[in-house]
Amino acid sequence: MATDGPPSAPTPIAASAGDGPALTVAAVARRLGVAPATLRTWDRRYGLGPSEHSAGSHRRYTADDVARLLVMRGLTLDGVAPSEAARVALESDIRADEAEPSRPRLVSVGGAAGGEARALDGSRATPTLVIDAALRGDEAACRRLLAPPEKDGYERWWTGLVEPARAGLVARTVLARPGEDADALVVGAVLAGLRDRTAPLARAHVAGRRVVLLMAAPDEPRPLVLHVLGAALAAHGVDARIVAGPVEQHRLIEIAAMTRPAAVVMVSELAKPELAVVAALADAQPDMPQFVVLADDAAARALPLGRSVHRARTFAGVLAEVLAVSS
Template identity: 85%
Template sequence: MATDGDPSAPTPITASPGDGPALTVAAVARRLGVAPATLRTWDRRYGLGPSEHSAGSHRRYTGDDVARLLVMRGLTLDGVAPSEAARVARETDLHAEEGDPTPRPRLASVPGTGVDERSRATPTLVIDAALRGDEGACRRLLAAPEKDYERWWANLVEPVRAGLAARTVLARPGEDADALVVDSVLAGLRARTAPLAHAHVAGRQVVLLLAAPGEPRPLVLHVLAAALASHGADARIVAGPVEQHRVMEIAAMTRPAAVVMVSELGAPDLAVIAALADAQPELPQFVVLADDDAARALPLGRSVHRARTFAGVLAEVTAVCS
């Protein structure tokens, strides 16, 4: 079971299509987080009603019925018109792969929504997949793009993680929806950038990316590295302890074209930036800080720059490497 700060938020569907007992309108309404009247409207207007009859002619929702309603609810939450969402839900292939509980549209596209076989993922669908522990669905929905990593990060990955962070979940041992999302994102980035890593590019320049000392590496650091790799840079993330002497040694050995630090802290340790600026005054450094107070401690100069956005730092570093 999962709840969040919004009492009207839907509970994720955990049953696979076709599985489980037939459910009443009230039971399905509770599971989807919608009013029973909404389900009756979807039945009357769009034909998304219960398909099983029990004794006394009472109609019940099957697993397939609920799966289609999950598609309907997910698309409407993401801004798709109800009539269009219902069309996609009715034509969704519920059994595209054996053992695959994730409903997927058969159609090539949903007009006016940008939803197609390559971009059908929405935050709602990913959150549902993560909460039910469906690793295969998470990896498919979070497959890294060929380009436009900024849009992928801002419109899909960030909202998914924010949505999961807002939920209180009763998880079993080994279950962690956010960890599943992070693993899926990293797997997608590896798959997308592996061919680039082995391609021989004459004069390819190294770009070092690191978190602030003592700070966990933000996931966006990997996304930024993948975006830089797609622009021809040999982007490398400094893993392990970010200690000043180690960073200085790495910079001396690799002679990077640029260094990027990303911090999500209010008061990050910026001493390594100052030390690098002293040791290699011509080395361009870009520090991504969301907090204005932290930025006041940044040793700005000819080679040290503050970046505020993903797009901004990507453009700056790409220009340096070109």
């Protein structure tokens, strides 16, 4: 959820309503990582305001007030409508010592696909927990929460945990100090987890097995999902390799000639990607399957679709297609 001002990393709350001083709007905003204006809006619209009065009739938040606000914040970050999140927060009668470990959840990671992402210690991993850890700069927590699956479930892990966590960070991160990059912390944790998963699999690959090449479109940063797709393929025994360096037509034709790949996958997140390299590869190796994942339908009209060039629309779709031609 987008906030009304620059967020700060949340800090622990008091153990109960009677512990610690009652807090001002500004102090609670800093603890929750939202703007003071957001708290005033939640008070005005949903009744999630401070319950204690101090001298001079200034209203202050108790620890239990903050606990309910943590429920509100966590649910909205997970995609629940603010009005519904506020209703759950108000009806939960949650206390400060219960807020983080057992607050109500309406959205489970993975959605209708079933199952939940699990951290290394077996606890449930959620986008909210990842966002909070990244904003705190807690690299160890990010690594623990973002541990990838051992074999199946990469699509659910990517779409239900990693993608929404990164989207939530974009919404919440407005200003950062030099050297701070919460998204880079998440990306680093994802890449480290994928290395840990795929390193043993790489040693088991049979010499001479044909590889699958994964690449971004020319002049486009490599999407993180390429690494996730590569790990999912590796879990099924496919030797997937990501093209590093520039994706340039002559260079890519040379790489394909040297590696004789079982398939090539291009992923683009641009509205107007450069697709001439797809046609060039098809001319150079007309029997080599190419799968192109595009975010924009208009861009797909420029694809030289044919016997060897195909458009894939989803993570699950391209994974199934590549496994079919690599077996």
